[in-house]
Amino acid sequence: LVILFRVVANFVLSVSLHLHTNSTTNVLCGIDSGNRYDKSPHPNRTDTQTGATQVKTMPDTIRLYYGRNSDEMVHRILQYQCTDPDNPIGLLEVRETVLDEVVMEAIVQLIQSRGVDTVQFDDCGAYESCFSLQIAQALGSVPNVRLTAPTFLSHYFLDTMLVSATKLTNLRIQDHFDCRQIEALAKGLKGNTTLQVLDLSRSTIDSLAILADGLQENKTLHVLKLRSLGLDDETMPILLDSIKNHPQLEELD
DSSP states (O other), X not given: OHHHHHHHHHHHHHHHHHHHHHHHHHOEEEEETTEEEEEOBOXXXXXXXXXXXXXXXXXXXXXXXTTOOHHHHHHHHHHHHSSSTTSOEEEEEEEEEEEOXXXXXXXXXXXXXXXXXXXXXXXXXXXXXXXHHHHHHHHTTOSEEEEESSOHHHHHOHHHHHHTOSSOOEEEEESEEOHHHHHXXXXXXXXXXXXXXEEOTTOEESOHHXXXXXXXXXOOOSEEEOTTSOOOTTHHHHHHHHHTTOSSXXXXX
């Protein structure tokens, strides 16, 4: 019995070591703005010309947040700007900070040189300048943009971002829209040619009539999400009338 127990124990130990070795060689860990993340491989792909197996990894994630000075933020961005230029950054997340011109210029260069699939700004401020305008224009080449809580983008540059967009298809904004902001959004919706999903859920909108005017002239939206906006018997007909003849809209949530 003792001999049998030792044989079984050695076998279990060898299997465990083998599995541990495989898992550690297939997962690459990196430091990302102070946070750890895993770059786990996608299913391998075979090159049809060479027959070689290509291992694909998850896109990079960059997080910039309150407490990081501008030099450190720029350093983080530059680390990713020239690496693996054929694969865009998966997520650029900026939260609870004020961006100076150096950081904004680095973000624009990152988007232009390598590309980013999703950009998320949470409670971010910036001084109104040519660089903040350039960020708004650059975001038009990002497929997915999320603006949560007050941001300089939703306060000043919604029309610029939407009108200049070339790849922006999914826009999520949660904010308090005053009349000036909603006018900019409406203007952007009229001039945009790429946006397919607009999500304004849990926002506060001072004038739904102005939003309806923008929606009435929009030709690209497929999905419109307006949950928890406080729509009532007075505002709902205005909204529905603005989209009743929309050529593309398939879903109203």
